[in-house]
Amino acid sequence: MADRKSLLDSDLTTRRSPRLSFNTKFVCFILLSVGLLGFQGFNILNAQTQARLSVQATTSLARCLSLSAKPGPSPSFHKRTESDRFAVGTKALLLKNAKVWTGEKNGTEVIEADILLDKGLIKGIGHVRAKTLAAYQDIEVVDVKGAWVTPGIVDLHSHLGDASSPATDGASGDDNSIKGPIQPWLRSLDGLNTHDDSYLLSISGGVTTSLVLPGSANAIGGQGFTIKLRQTAERSPSSMLLEPPHQINSSFLELTENPPWRQMKHACGENPSRVYGQTRMDTIWQFREAYNKAREIKHEQDQYCARVLNGEPDVLNSPYPEDLQWEALVDVLRGRVKVQIHCYETVDLDDIVRLSNEFQFPIAAFHHAHEAYLVPDVLKSAYAEAGLKVVMKSDHPVLDSRYLLYEAQQAYLYGLPENLALAAVTTTPAGIMGMDHRVGYIKEGWDADLVVWDSHPLALGATPKQVYIDGIPQLRTPHNVAKSHAFQELPRVPNFDQEAKDAVKYEGLPPLKATTTASPIVVFTNVGSVFTRLNEGIEESFRGAKTEFGVVVVENGAITCSGSATTCSSVSYLKDLQVIDLKGGSIAPGLVTFGAPLGLEEIQGEGSTHDGAVLDPFEGKIPSIVGGDKALIRAVDGLQYGGRDTLYAYRAGVTTGIVAPTHYGFYGGLSTSFSTGALHKLAEGAVLQEVTALHVSVRHFGSPSVSSQIGALRRLLLDPDHRSDAGKWFRGVSEGRLTLAVEADSADIIATLILLKKEVEAKFHSDVQLTIIGGLEAHLVAKELAAAHVGVLQVPSRPFPAVWEKRRILPGLPLSEKSSVLQLLAHNVTVGVGIQEAWSARNTRFDVGWIAVDAGGQLSRVDALALGSTNVAKLLGQRVQDYALDDMVVTEGGDLLDFSSKVVAIVSPRRGLVDLL
Numbered sequence: 001m002a003d004r005k006s007l008l009d010s011d012l013t014t015r016r017s018p019r020l021s022f023n024t025k026f027v028c029f030i031l032l033s034v035g036l037l038g039f040q041g042f043n044i045l046n047a048q049t050q051a052r053l054s055v056q057a058t059t060s061l062a063r064c065l066s067l068s069a070k071p072g073p074s075p076s077f078h079k080r081t082e083s084d085r086f087a088v089g090t091k092a093l094l095l096k097n098a099k100v101w102t103g104e105k106n107g108t109e110v111i112e113a114d115i116l117l118d119k120g121l122i123k124g125i126g127h128v129r130a131k132t133l134a135a136y137q138d139i140e141v142v143d144v145k146g147a148w149v150t151p152g153i154v155d156l157h158s159h160l161g162d163a164s165s166p167a168t169d170g171a172s173g174d175d176n177s178i179k180g181p182i183q184p185w186l187r188s189l190d191g192l193n194t195h196d197d198s199y200l201l202s203i204s205g206g207v208t209t210s211l212v213l214p215g216s217a218n219a220i221g222g223q224g225f226t227i228k229l230r231q232t233a234e235r236s237p238s239s240m241l242l243e244p245p246h247q248i249n250s251s252f253l254e255l256t257e258n259p260p261w262r263q264m265k266h267a268c269g270e271n272p273s274r275v276y277g278q279t280r281m282d283t284i285w286q287f288r289e290a291y292n293k294a295r296e297i298k299h300e301q302d303q304y305c306a307r308v309l310n311g312e313p314d315v316l317n318s319p320y321p322e323d324l325q326w327e328a329l330v331d332v333l334r335g336r337v338k339v340q341i342h343c344y345e346t347v348d349l350d351d352i353v354r355l356s357n358e359f360q361f362p363i364a365a366f367h368h369a370h371e372a373y374l375v376p377d378v379l380k381s382a383y384a385e386a387g388l389k390v391v392m393k394s395d396h397p398v399l400d401s402r403y404l405l406y407e408a409q410q411a412y413l414y415g416l417p418e419n420l421a422l423a424a425v426t427t428t429p430a431g432i433m434g435m436d437h438r439v440g441y442i443k444e445g446w447d448a449d450l451v452v453w454d455s456h457p458l459a460l461g462a463t464p465k466q467v468y469i470d471g472i473p474q475l476r477t478p479h480n481v482a483k484s485h486a487f488q489e490l491p492r493v494p495n496f497d498q499e500a501k502d503a504v505k506y507e508g509l510p511p512l513k514a515t516t517t518a519s520p521i522v523v524f525t526n527v528g529s530v531f532t533r534l535n536e537g538i539e540e541s542f543r544g545a546k547t548e549f550g551v552v553v554v555e556n557g558a559i560t561c562s563g564s565a566t567t568c569s570s571v572s573y574l575k576d577l578q579v580i581d582l583k584g585g586s587i588a589p590g591l592v593t594f595g596a597p598l599g600l601e602e603i604q605g606e607g608s609t610h611d612g613a614v615l616d617p618f619e620g621k622i623p624s625i626v627g628g629d630k631a632l633i634r635a636v637d638g639l640q641y642g643g644r645d646t647l648y649a650y651r652a653g654v655t656t657g658i659v660a661p662t663h664y665g666f667y668g669g670l671s672t673s674f675s676t677g678a679l680h681k682l683a684e685g686a687v688l689q690e691v692t693a694l695h696v697s698v699r700h701f702g703s704p705s706v707s708s709q710i711g712a713l714r715r716l717l718l719d720p721d722h723r724s725d726a727g728k729w730f731r732g733v734s735e736g737r738l739t740l741a742v743e744a745d746s747a748d749i750i751a752t753l754i755l756l757k758k759e760v761e762a763k764f765h766s767d768v769q770l771t772i773i774g775g776l777e778a779h780l781v782a783k784e785l786a787a788a789h790v791g792v793l794q795v796p797s798r799p800f801p802a803v804w805e806k807r808r809i810l811p812g813l814p815l816s817e818k819s820s821v822l823q824l825l826a827h828n829v830t831v832g833v834g835i836q837e838a839w840s841a842r843n844t845r846f847d848v849g850w851i852a853v854d855a856g857g858q859l860s861r862v863d864a865l866a867l868g869s870t871n872v873a874k875l876l877g878q879r880v881q882d883y884a885l886d887d888m889v890v891t892e893g894g895d896l897l898d899f900s901s902k903v904v905a906i907v908s909p910r911r912g913l914v915d916l917l
């Protein structure tokens with residue numbers, strides 16, 4: 001603790017007020033009061049002073065003294081020898097032979113070094129001397145054998161613990177209050193559930209620190225708190241906090257120096273509008289009214305304290321102006337709070353920048369900020385804002401923070417320099433939350449939070465081999481696969497400069513329509529591999545050697561020759577051909593997507609762009625105009641073409657969409673298959689198969705009960721009504737002519753469905769084609785699924801225990817040896833993977849590429865491709881006899897499954913053309 005003299009000096013020198021004329025007597029008075037207030041050990045208070053100060057006066061004086069306190073670490077912070085979070089009993093640890101990305105030098109420093117961890121801190125990096133080591137009686141030495149080591153991942157925006165998983169009946173979780181749009185007094189800490197399954201899952205993806213923010217239902221949602229994700233001996237939410245603000249124990253600030261940073265959540269635009277049935281104009285007025293209130297209180301405080309500190313101690317006889325509801329917002333105006341603002345559109349960014357200038361408070365970060373790239377100058381004009389930095393955050397559980405690093409990988413893929421991509425999930429967020437004096441770097445004296453990776457952290461599928469928080473290893477028995485040398489290098493990525501330029505030029509809406517080649521003959525040269533459909537599967541029909549890549553000739557959309565350059569030499573005599581160099585690229589069957597309303601909605605958040613949800617007979621009477629309960633709705637009737645998500649999917653090699661009618665209850669309807677590249681329904685091949693499968697969902701909806709849903713399904717299958725439309729389709733299922741796709745995750749529901757299938761088969765002497773959609777717990781009955789010939793279309797490809805019926809996931813590396821997909825494959829279950837949101841169709845190639853990476857060479861390219869293409873089609877009963885007409889995807893620089901390639905063309909035999917992208 002600072003001695004009395006220096007305490008006073010720093011207090012004097014840091015105070016900015018121009019009227020700093022203290023008389024000596026008053027200086028002593030302050031000194032004594034400070035001693036009385038909180039600095040234990042200073043008990044020598046003379047009776048005269050004690051008598052002079054009432055409790056109220058003492059408190060008020062403390063408030064005045066705290067006004068000039070600047071947040072952040074104390075000057076002595078870096079002299080610490082032990083972390084305040086050190087867990088007694090944690091052994092010292094030496095990580096040998098690490099390739100360390102330190103975060104320093106703008107994220108460009110990489111050193112080969114040993115790292116010494118002790119007392120919750122990084123004690124040394126480099127060659128640790130024998131003498132230093134000898135001083136440790138009990139030190140663990142781990143040779144990481146050249147593995148990449150980075151600081152732990154820092155998530156700037158999470159609802160971990162507050163919106164916990166599995167979600168319980170308070171469905172929206174504990175992260176939003178709907179008691180009013182302005183609530184700076186709420187604290188995310190108060191809802192922090194220590195039983196969230198995500199802590200360990202996110203740690204297993206390398207996340208060590210998260211800023212837990214209130215949700216975005218409110219304009220001012222309340223105060224955020226930074227946590228470290230590890231379990232503590234105390235098991236309490238409070239013990240997880242990293243540098244909690246002083247105010248968690250005390251209503252008002254009583255420190256005179258270095259209070260920890262506070263965090264505040266704001267949100268603008270559609271979220272508060274939706275929740276409160278209001279407009280942007282209302283929301284911004286609510287902000288201004290609140291900030292005006294805070295400004296008034298601040299002004300009163302400043303005036304009060306100016307008088308006190310100017311030698312009018314009698315002022316202390318009247319109470320210090322303060323208000324518990326507004327103190328946090330007043331602190332924002334004092335520059336002691338990191339304001340984290342959820343905004344999407346330019347109008348919102350502009351509104352908030354004006355607010356910050358009107359009330360003069362700094363903005364820590366705009367979150368989401370979808371249009372920020374279009375208006376950098378607006379952001380630069382915010383109060384006290386300088387350079388712009390980029391952070392990737394999760395919004396967990398909206399995006400599973402276990403895979404936050406994947407966001408940085410994609411940013412790198414699309415052009416963010418590698419140093420900034422890694423900084424975007426480590427050093428940059430640490431700085432923005434005011435914690436970079438201890439997390440976000442691998443630096444001597446910083447917290448011992450780090451991740452040992454099984455590959456270069458920007459390589460697809462990079463997985464922690466171990467994660468340390470406060471020097472404590474977090475993975476009890478980490479599972480890993482051996483990865484080749486290539487994975488240890490920074491991945492080579494294609495160039496997307498033109499796409500980036502176009503995004504700005506066209507204000508986020510660049511034209512996405514493909515251009516058909518002018519020439520009917522296209523020759524692809526330097527082809528690394530060709531995969532083609534074979535019956536229901538895929539085969540590798542050509543693989544070139546590095547020294548001799550192949551050639552593929554396409555005439556009117558059909559491959560007429562493929563093989564080595566000599567095989568197809570006759571082509572050079574043809575005229576008017578277009579030659580495209582694939583630089584070792586590949587040609588493969590188009591991917592198939594299912595699971596999201598792709599093709600039935602344009603903008604997820606905008607209902608006016610949706611086909612809408614079908615009515616459920618369980619919920620109410622179906623209007624007779626569509627046939628009452630006997631109706632079965634067809635997705636094909638609602639298809640919309642040329643949507644942006646659909647065209648982006650096409651450009652990423654997803655040429656077929658299969659979509660079921662949107663439904664939120666039991667009853668689904670008939671799915672359809674369509675071409676993502678078609679611009680309208682009447683175009684050639686736009687509808688690939690009008691009806692693919694019959695869809696229902698069996699879930700824990702509450703009402704109707706699971707048993708009622710199974711009861712309904714049993715009746716529909718065992719006793720289909722011949723005369724009705726629905727009856728005919730259900731009869732088709734019972735007789736094995738149509739696939740029944742049941743959305744279900746619970747292993748118990750899946751088991752019940754297997755039994756029901758047998759019941760129906762016994763009555764109809766048939767083979768019922770049953771596919772489970774979702775299937776996150778299917779791995780528990782993998783053997784039984786295989787025996788019953790039931791396939792699984794797992795959605796999403798990387799599981800997350802969002803709700804109770806999905807809680808028993810098989811998480812995959814590093815928490816389990818196998819992922820659920822690999823476990824199902826090991827039992828010979830037919831498996832495909834799907835998506836939940838339409839925008840993510842474009843990432844299908846990485847979803848399946850990642851599964852291949854996790855399999856560590858146990859899954860062939862062909863089998864991996866099938867997971868995202870032929871298996872999906874097969875599981876949904878798509879006809880396969882026309883496979884020769886299916887679109888093929890052409891990539892440059894590598895094959896479809898990794899970061900090195902770019903989709904450059906689609907070959908379409910059905911349409912007789914080649915589309916250039």
Ligand SMILES: *[C@@H]1O[C@H](CO)[C@@H](O)[C@H](O)[C@H]1NC(C)=O
Nearest residue numbers: 105106107108417418419420
């Ligand atoms: C940090 O790195 C980025 C990208 O490599 C570069 O554009 C920027 O100028 C660097 N900043 C500094 C301060 O060196």
Ligand SMILES: *[C@@H]1O[C@H](CO)[C@@H](O)[C@H](O)[C@H]1NC(C)=O
Nearest residue numbers: 243244245246247248249250
């Ligand atoms: C709050 O009080 C507890 C119990 O005295 C103490 O352990 C903790 O450090 C205090 N936290 C802050 C931020 O003052």
Ligand SMILES: *[C@@H]1O[C@H](CO)[C@@H](O)[C@H](O)[C@H]1NC(C)=O
Nearest residue numbers: 782783786825826827828829
């Ligand atoms: C899966 O199929 C393969 C090849 O047909 C067979 O060798 C293997 O034993 C099967 N696995 C199981 C668990 O049935």
